[in-house]
Amino acid sequence: MADKKDEFREVRNKEGGFLKEVIEKNITRKLIPKGMSWFGCMGGISLVAFLVQTITGIFLMFYFVPGTKEALASIQYITHYVPFGWFIQRIHAVGPHVMIGMVIGHMVRIFFKGIYRHPRELHWVSGSCLFILTLLMYFTGNLLSVGNMDELFTIRLSFLYAVHVAVIPSIMGLFMGMHFFMIRKTGIYEPL
């Protein structure tokens, strides 16, 4: 019986070995320079804001119908009949302002501290592409909302909806991967 227990423990350690090593190397045993600024967290907050937008957006996708006539009715249904729908919908409407504010703050800090200089030029390029994509997300989302629809608005809503929920987020995911990989590679900006 004891042998079997030892064998099980050995197998478990062997299986968990790789994952354990990755977690220890990247999280639990990782050391960083002391004295990191709180303002350095603005990039991370932008990511959290993006995740909030993604989660609330997925919730809204279950109920939103991208039709010229149905869009208004579906948003009213979310706001008035779905439990806490009003809250999720408002978070999704307010979130972009917070996210764009954080991204602008992050970029202004990087610009004035000169962190974009060699060897971090491509961080700036990927970051500014992400900023432009964030603005595009805002504008496509804003056009989807009923407040801006009128008789002259001829772009098909389903096309705009696909761009808003699939095309731009996929490109943003690629750029984010690039951005984070380069940060891991060259390291964060270190205090003097």
Add this chain to the structure above:
Amino acid sequence: MKDYTQGRTPEMLEPFFPNEMFRYIIVSCFLLIVECLAVIFLPLPFTFMNKPDYVPWFGLPFYELSKYLQNDIVLIFFIACCALLLILWPFLENAIRYTPKNRLSLKRIPANE
């Protein structure tokens, strides 16, 4: 991947977990509280100044510019140029630094020096 322990004594380092992780959790909670307070207390659309509802606060510079540039194509071209300038700024700055006129007076300054 970058190793921060090189060239540093243990006193100059701190653990990522829990110190930095805790910092991120605090600012994330702060963000969520700000969003919830904004949802509860701010009416939408949020108009704090005299502007059309469809212009967001971060679009105000281009809205002001659109009053002077009547031609839409010129305005779009200008916005595209601004976007390109933003993306290519580090390379443009390098090019300015390395022109023969500036070469003697300016030296390359990396970010972490």
